[in-house]
Amino acid sequence: MDIDRDLWERPEHTHRDMETLYKPARTFVQDVWFRFWRRPTAILGLILIILLMVFAVAGPFFTSHRYSDQDLAFVNIPPYFTAQEYGGRYFYVSQNLKLIEVNGEGKLIANIKSQKDDGQKKLIGFDAGGISLGIDYAQRPPALVDGQGVVVSRPHFFWNKTYLLGTDNLGRDLLTRLMYGARISLVVAFIAAFVNLVIGILFGGISGLFGGYLDLVMMRIVDIISTIPLTLYVILIMVFLNSGFLSIIIALSSVYWVNMARIVRGQILALKEQEFILAARTIGTSLGDILTRHLIPNAIGPIIVTATMLIPTAIFVEAFMSFIGLGVSAPMASWGTMCNDAIETFRISAYQLFIPSVAICIAMFAFNFVGDGLRDALDLKKGL
Structure with missing residues (x-):
């Protein structure tokens, strides 16, 4: 293959130019940062620290709850739970044998008060706005039953939209x-x-x-x-x-x-x-x-x-x-x-x-x- 030499020209340079490093020299701080940046775990740690600081400083301004607020109606509610559908409504049976109504988006509506507790049958009765329901705690895990004692088994899985990470034993977010x-x-x-x-x-x-x-x-x-x-x-x-x-x-x-x-x-x-x-x-x-x-x-x-x-x-x-x-x-x-x-x-x-x-x-x-x-x-x- 013939190369047209007219398209090429020899670069002009002096003897001093030949001994010059054209790459700009890094300062000590720049060199440390360059070395630090090449460690993936170090960058991951730095990102986590920044996110943690943002979470701690700015996070409380974006929540409607306070660290000391207690809501005993919603105690020990997990961030992810299973609710049973009955009559077009959703009910969650908590670990504390409480019956909590949930809407279709996963937000907690109300803690339904119990009407009676039959210790012999191990059955807690509830009146959910004209609907008779009960919690049969003789079963493991406790089951939601209707007025005739039939187990309600139409589960729906929800993320807790009211308390994203759930609540503790005093109902705090x-x-x-x-x-x-x-x-x-x-x-x-x-x-x-x-x-x-x-x-x-x-x-x-x-x-x-x-x-x-x-x-x-x-x-x-x-x-x-x-x-x-x-x-x-x-x-x-x-x-x-x-x-x-x-x-x-x-x-x-x-x-x-x-x-x-x-x-x-x-x-x-x-x-x-x-x-x-x-x-x-x-x-x-x-x-x-x-x-x-x-x-x-x-x-x-x-x-x-x-x-x-x-x-x-x-x-x-x-x-x-x-x-x-x-x-x-x-x-x-x-x-x-x-x-x-x-x-x-x-x-x-x-x-x-x-x-x-x-x-x-x-x-x-x-x-x-x-x-x-x-x-x-x-x-x-x-x-x-």
Whole structure:
């Protein structure tokens, strides 16, 4: 095949152009983001965190229920249920042997009051606006029967349009309580992580920079705190301060900084013997400037990763404290208190425990995924 050389022309360039990299250089932040973006699990975790924050902050503005509102007429109603059709109307038999009328869209209309309870026949009678119905609880599961005792078996499946995630044992909306519980967990986690970040950086930075007897004394303090299980230490503090939202923050802030202090101290010990630190000391830079302007900025990678890992730990501890009754006070909603409330009805309404447990798992996985992604992205020794 002949090529017309007139259609081609030789590019003009100098010797300097041949040694120039035309791809624009990335900054450190851009390089970290590039590495982070290449981790699918890290991106997934970041998306989940954003959705969780939107769910917690904006979600309560789009619901007509409050976390403390109780409707004893609709107790333990699941998010998905089976209703029986009779006379063109739909009736749901709850686990508490209540008869609830539902419209054709899945919205709860009313809790029909019982007329009589025949203990011998194990039959509860109802008058649904001129229609005689009953619940035969001698059968398993309890069945809806008409006035002649014939079982009504025309099932229709509905999503609960009134309470999208169902209700608890006091008739409270689980979706709304889940939103407020996310607020509590995220606020506690972020405040505790920030306080631990500040205390850990200052404590570990001073210990590693000055060394000597000061380092020895400060690290022995850390060792003494570490000998006591951190969860037990938090429980003791909260018992002393009484349970509550503020007590959780104080307890977590006073304990969980020890790991941060150890990591910062290790980074400072490794960096303070570097040439740029020796040069800073030679020209008379103060120790405070060396710590704040040279050492801590160069150790920011492990610090950020550790702070990210502290958040899921704080979420779990807050949920655990609330679960055992040392967290937020009723009727305030928390994922831990929701799990605690669901224990009583676990056998008949397992969804009440499943929903907040899944929320806790999602939050912890999301922050751990982001922490793992940041750890890999900030490690420049790893390849792309």
